[in-house]
Amino acid sequence: MKTMPFIDKLRYWAKNDGGRAALSVGGPLLTYAELLQAAEAGATGSAAAEGPARSVAAIDRPTSVELVIDFCAALLRGRTAMVMDTGWPATLRRQLTESAEMWAGSHDFIARPFLLGLSSGTSGLPKAFVRSAVSWSESFVRSTEYFNLGATSVTLAPGPLAASMNLYALGESIHAGSTFVALPRFSPDAALDAMAEHPVNRLVLVPTLLEMMAARGMETGRDGGQLESIVCAGSALPERTLALTRQWAPNALVQHYYGAAELGFVAASTVQPATIEPSTGAGVGTAAVGTAFPGVEISIRDDHGHEAARGQQGNICVRSPYVCSGYAWGDDGLAFSPLSPSPLSSSLLSPGSLSPGLRASEPQTTQWHTVHDQGHVDGNGVLHVAGRASEMIIRSGANVYPHAVEEGLAAGCDEAATVVVTGVADPLRGQRIAAGIFVPEGGGHLDVAALRRAAALLPAHHRPGLYFSLGAMPLTGSGKPSRALLGQWITEGDARAQRIR
Secondary structure, three states, X not given: OOOOOOHHHHHHHHHHXXXXXXXXXXXXXXXXHHHHHHHHHHHHHHHHHHOOOOOXXXXXXXOOHHHHHHHHHHHHOOOEEEEOOOOOOHHHHHHHXXXXXXXXXXXXXOOOOOEEEEOOOOOOOOOEEXXXXXXXXXXXXXXXXXXXXXXXXXXXXXXXXXOHHHHHHHHHHHHHXXXXXXXXXXXXXXXXXXXXXXXXXXXXXXXXXXXXXXHHHHHHOOOOOXXXXXXXXXXXXXXXXXXXXXXXXXXXXXXXXXXXXOOEEEEEEEEXXXXXXXXXXXXXXXXXXXXEOOOOEEEEEOOOOOEOOOOOOEEEEEXXXXXXXXXXXXXXXXXXXXXXXXXXXXXXXXXXXXXXXXXXHOOOOOOEEEEXXXXXXXXXXXXXXXXXXHHOEEEOOEEEOHHHHHHHHHOOOOOOOEXXXXXXXXXXXXXXXXXXXXXXXXXXXXXXHHHHHHHHOOOHHHOOOEEEEEOOOOEOOOOOEOHHHHHHXXXXXXXXXXXXX
């Protein structure tokens, strides 16, 4: 059986440099020797308590040292780990645990998957995607080199470990023999305090949290001059966030990548220190996210799997060893699927129809896969992302991507404001465009007249019919802006979304 990802490295560092700092989550540092010892004790204890029948470790803890130990212990035992978001209702977490056991009991695996990753939906049972050990092992080799991660790196990932990008950052850090720092609960002050205490020279986070940290750091005189590297992902990196980051952390190399939990890394770009210009330009209504990540092939294809012409928009498809192995449950064909124009491959159009054992043990390098994000590749090989097909707003028969509207409305807002656009049901038009504007406390004010002037410059079918002042940012558990959650607030009349009339 393929060694579970990073466990061989954990054993190596514990044996050869056991006193090296491995981990801190809101407290003292744990060495590699201490982490391995705790994980081995946890693996032995769970084996004695549960017996051999259980094959899935459902980890139901908030971000903590104990969560990391449980995760490592599960992999030491060769079990499939599933890290749940403790912010979800207890009944939902119990249902996830039962679903995981039913899934594991119904398959004979050639090589047991090491991870069931969970989507961050706002309602219903989250989808569960399956990851093989090799998909992370291959990825670690490339990402540690691309992001210059080494033994002297001290990484702070301030978001929750239930989020796949943060859990990956933990494994990546152990693979490199470096130090990983996380927070029991995010706040800008807690993150800045952790930076000073350890000391952190590298960040891995979503743009929303980066902006909050940079703004608070500037406000309180705690600069980020010690930072050498900032790795950002999860959503587009706004120019205002980048400019603020450059003031706060002038020595840091800023790297932004585009990917998906199911696909892994797809494309990336680098912004050199002491510059505020993005390394690639964006087209109208799209975000330029960089060129293909090492080891990844990118192709733009239609819904039948046929390749589009250069510059033409379609499904962003990737072929790489980092792709997941499909879904354990929740596959609706809209979030992740293979695409192929070959009639011989028609059976591949449903990931659930494939052998879980085979898919869990083989890299997905021969088939194009997509999460149905829409975009195009320009003449320089730069990928531009328009948005996810499932988030597209259909208004009177016209297709509108929220990102294009958000980009246009931002010109009429205070620099500190954030615009989030979603679609809400409308019996006449199919959907109406709703724009929510969040202005942080002390960050400026909402000028409704300027907002409407900016909207007037958009194409007619891109102009919102509803505007809301937001009392909070609609965010997923990992800190990414959530258009779906904004739609839910509007539909349910949540007080955090107040109609602007």
